Amino acid sequence: MFVGHQHDLRPQATAHLATTMSFLQLSTAELEAQLQQTLDKNPALELVDELRCPQCGKRLARYPCPRCAAPQDNDGLVVCLSQRTTFQSEPRDDDEQDFARDLRAPDRLDEYILQQIGPALTFAERPIAAYILARLDEHGLLPETASEIAAYTRARLVEVERVLSLIQHADPPGVGAHTPQASLLIQLDCLAENAAPATRPTLALARLIVEKHFETLGRHDLTRIARQLHVACSSVEAAADFIQRNLTPYPTLAFWGEGKLINPGNEDALTPDITISFLNRAEQGGSLLVEVFTPFSGWLRVSPELKAALHDCASEERERWSQAVMEAALVTKCLQQRNHTMRRLMRLIATEQRAFILGGDGDLHPLTRARVARELAVHESTISRAVAGKSAALPDGRIVPLSKFFDRSLSVRDRVRLLVEAETRPLTDDQISDCLAQQGLQVARRTVAKYRKMLGILPANIRARRHHRSITFIQ
DNA sequence: CTATGGCACGGATT
């Protein structure tokens, strides 16, 4: 979602401003499209593999030429498109969070599922599957009904239902269900296929409870269920415990483990605009290499030939070409600006959030765009634009949107997650709040509740025991 | 009475 390229020729001042701004907020892919378009249309702008100094003729790795006096008149007409910024970040004295973090599981849920069901799909069913997967919410549930999907994809209901069934029975079982209840039922069915005979009765009872007494189960009124089903209370308890232990109302959580949510609408997490890696093998403690991706490699410049030829041509032509040259100069200048800003921004982020880059969510320091803007002496909106819609690949393979570096509460959320993971008996929101206070974090009870919800953790009275990270086979 | 979730307000952030 970017502002369309202006085909008309505006007064320079506005055009400059507009281009600088819009370039900055473009992701690499979007920038590539824009640039390609401009390259095709504007003969004054050219892309060259290597650049030679107009004075000494030497091949340049930097512009302007470090040896010769910089050609002042050409200033701003050339931009290098291979960006590499390296720097040392301060060695840290305190913590020793140097243990290896486990590497990430597969990245995208929709791809993962598509991989599984792909072979079973007919050609016509593929778009339906793609649509459904795109519409999953962050818990892996499907807000729309099958008939709505059918209407939207102009497919027959039976086809949609078939695809839906495939998705629901693919690996994180229960994905694509309409409600948590439906999801649980599907998960139970999947479990039933491999169930050992001994667990069959429990399984059957669990299914019955979920199907007919879901509401009551939610209130944890087990005795009532037992009474209505004419079953022993202990059996109901066993079934409830089984459900608690092996199922999750949020299928993706089971799959992604501890609270790593994916955002299906956010495809820019796939193609990072920036990579951060270790400069040498010296792993921790060394410097970080930050690399800002650019659409093309090489140099972008205003064609010197065309510029020279400007003088001797008809005045009518000259008008148009001079416009073209100016636009080309503008584009390169803006690109320089963009690169400069991105480089400075990333340097700051990488030093400031070194702990987070090396470690995990809990190590994120609070950082605001406003502060970055102040330190870099640019306007706040500049930082906003620079951050918007871009993502960075971290040394350990995580791909995070740049906005994550500015998440105010990520580290606290992580603390909450750890607390709940380590709990022996369910902690109430108030207790969690107290624990946090002991760690020096003053967080209101109400806020803990919000974080809990964000993490997909059920309220204390519902989660009797720790929940498992994935559905395991029963023996 | 306790634990939560909903609504909404104020201040910070973008």
Next chain:
DNA sequence: AATCCGTGCCATAG
């Protein structure tokens, strides 16, 4: 100026 976020208050369920 618009939006986001933490939080307090209140209703509700157990």
